[in-house]
Amino acid sequence: MSETTTAAEAAAPHRYTAAMAADIETRWQDFWEKQGTYEAPNPGAGELGGDPDMVAKPKKFFMDMFPYPSGSGLHVGHPLGYIATDVAARYQRMTGHNVLHTLGFDAFGLPAEQYAVQTGTHPRESTEANIVNMRSQLRRLGLGHDQRRSVATTDPEFYRWTQWIFLQIFDSWYDAEADRARPVAELVAEFESGRRPTPEGHASWAELTEVQRAELLGEYRLAYASDAPVNWCPGLGTVLANEEVTAEGRSERGNFPVFKAKLRQWNMRITAYADRLVNDLEGLDWPESIKLAQRNWIGRSEGAHVDFPVPRQSARPVESAGDAGGGPAGEATISVFTTRQDTLFGATYVVLAPEHELVADIVPDAWPEGTHQTWTGGHGSPRDAVAAYQAQAAAKSDVERQAEVKDKTGVFTGAYATNPVSGEQVPVFVADYVLMGYGTGAIMAVPAHDHRDFAFARAFELPMRCVVEPADGRGNDPADWDDAFVSYDARVVNSAGPRITIDGLGVTEAKAKVTEWLEAQGIGAGVVNYRLRDWLFSRQRYWGEPFPIVYDEQGVAHGLPESMLPLELPEVDDYSPRTFDPDDAATTPETPLSRNHDWVHVTLDLGRGDGPRAYRRETNTMPNWAGSCWYELRYLDPRNDEAPVDPTVERYWMGPREGIPHGGVDLYVGGQEHAVLHLLYARFWSKVLFDLGHTSSSEPFHKLYNQGMIQAFVYRDRRGIVVPAAEVEERDGQYFHRGEQVSRQLGKMGKSLKNAVTPDEIFADYGADTLRLYEMAMGPLDVSRPWDPRAVVGQHRLLQRLWRNVVDEATGEVRVADTEPDEDTLRALHKAIDGVRQDLSGLRFNTAVAKVTELNNHLTKQSVVPRGVVEQLVLLIAPLAPHIAEELWHRLGHETSLVYADFPVADPAYVVDESVTCVVQIKGKLKARLEVSPSITDADLEALALASPAVASAMEGMSVRKVIVRAPKLVNIVPS
């Protein structure tokens, strides 16, 4: 911008420019802050209670996915969703709602740690500095947030309650009969009274030692420590949840290899909620794609367990209850999971995962006579063959397994199991296409009707039997087939035996009959199986919530009493995670908190009546996701020091309501990347808190909206090196950087691609209102679209024209007239009101901007601007461009802010045109237009259309066969 006053500026000293925008915007931002304009009152007399009239209004609770306070600042892509929710929230304020809208910070996480390692600053310091910086950047956008409610997950007063919720989860178990979580104390009471017997294999409650009791309860608790195999990522130095590992078996963050390792880690029993997490999706107003992603991730499938008896070779006693316990001595049982019980007669072999614990028990000393050459893997004994295969499978990474999907490998165990329906002896194989982590880790193979089994059977020359009649004419002999026949809509054949016959039944009937039979025989049962696993909840990090858990001398975990919360992060010498060679699977994690010996080893009185005792603290910290699992609740009641949220306040803002029995936030806007992470975890916590009676809402977010990404052009030179987008010049559709031609592609916006545009640049050139309008006008909120630096000016021009319609650029005087608007203008106004209302409530911001623009353009063409109309226009644009709207509102003589002014209401009489253009088509082709009254009858319109000269000439020599009339918009004439 030029410093000297130009001639144009001298001619128009009161033009709306970037400088004037900056002045207006900061002035109103200060005003709003001072007035507490956006402070939404809670019901009741609490600290955030307020105006009862406001509380009595219908409420709206709008949220954005809160940001990580990064040190590198914002680019224009970041606030897209924040602007959208702000516009929606402002619209709701003007339509008589008590609107809660704020934004907090998800501030635990790796970047602060890494920054701390580089610079020596404490993560808390850099985090707080970043939050201050981000707050001021966001403030400059004019977002109407209730600042009193903005929380940071790193705040001890916040994570005190994260820890408290963890303890609630730790102290509860899932009662499958009641289908909800209950306090562990109630479970203990049931064990003590004998009302609930201890599970098979355990002594009675009274006979158990304290350690044994703790172990038993650990099998019930919703938060529990276990030694199950976890995802260990040496490159990051921490273990990870399944959701954080990519399909390629690498860490989502950093792309390091991930290995399975047996480590004692904390887990959350999210699997207990699998069914409810699937079922409750139905009532949510979420994008189908996200619901689908969650359904896929949970992976509910209905099927059955089926027992296949197999001779036991070793003399080992039966170790544990369950699958292996049923058979007579010398016999083991392979329990398989299948979703196709109906194909049981077609099961011609059985496969165990290489890690299956039964493998060792069933392998005989020598190959049975006549064993196929291909089955032995060239080994002299089954033991050698299986051991070699197991070693080979263990050494394979997930990536390698993926690569070999087409080529099935495996080896015969030497054992034969009995097919329970046919009594047939079927060979038992070990193969890595069966995964230990899904189902029972064992399958019955039905090669004729499963693609994978078919491929394996072909490779190993195993028999196939067709038991579902192919409907595609391929015949009933699998030997002639290229692939398995898989269908759920077919008839069962070849499935008659001495014990059960299902021939002729449809797949569904056959399934039901087989399941019933299995249950009656006690050799199987219908089960529902899930792909979802429990959520691995501990991390080897410094910058996270410490677990409020201590271990006594016997190693039993105890929750800290509420009075000891928050358990604050201790000072340590070194915050950095201990990382390792990314490929070295043999490493083990080290927790930064363990470096503070004095903090770890403490003497505490936990209030259990046993006085002060020595304890050792848990040194893992919680994953990043913990704080975001419940932060919506804290927005409601951020200063409550007796509970995470007051129940009355929670019910007011989030409780069940008309058509929304689950309750939850009214609108939640954020990116798609959290489909199976944050959004799943938060739903889980929400349900636990609901079950335990702490909240009235069993879903956190009723309506979810995914905003698209703002992309930007990426310019590369001939060597493919990215050049700064700001330095590229365009000439005749070609792009040049320092004289050299460069190529242009669309990509993410960001520093690494040298194409980031910061809000500050746009503020300097145009102002915040222009930025807001441009982001809203670019396209539908849920679609990704490129940032076009040249196009921003269009929205600035709109504001300039709006300004000019109210204010004389030369004098600064208000130039509107107190005249009555003409009919045309009234119709333009009321159509705009009607359209903008619909668009804003439907989150169609781009078309709302277009309608406001149209009305403004209409006024621009008028010689006099009627005050009544322009005032309504100012209100219409207020949610989108609140600063200029306030300024004009003020200049138009209003004393109070328009934030709570009534949004204009359309007069239906003016929403319809006085006359409408009727289209006359002949065979669907446009032939003529007629100006007609909107209330014209079909008959009148038909007569009018047929009488029109254009129709008469076009219909010359033809007769009318049929006329379709859709008064008042259309007549279509069909000639014969």
Add this chain to the structure above:
RNA sequence: GCGGCCGUGAUGGAACAGGUAGACAUGCCGGGUUUAGGUCCCGGUGGGGUUGAUCCCCCGUGAGGGUUCGAAUCCCUCCGGCCGCACCA
């Protein structure tokens, strides 16, 4: 491989429930204001044909086919792009 979404001017995108395709904006073209520039103003702008000109005609929503009086919109096949899951029994 399975599942889902999407292809409209030079560009971002409109078109609510099948009924005037291209609203609104950028860019571009022409004109104005200005010493000049544009973050100013006014007008034009899908392609082709025709006319002195208004008019008028034809074509047009990735390609092909279908349903319909009428299709960007519904159905089928194909092509292209994006996303999710992926040996899940």
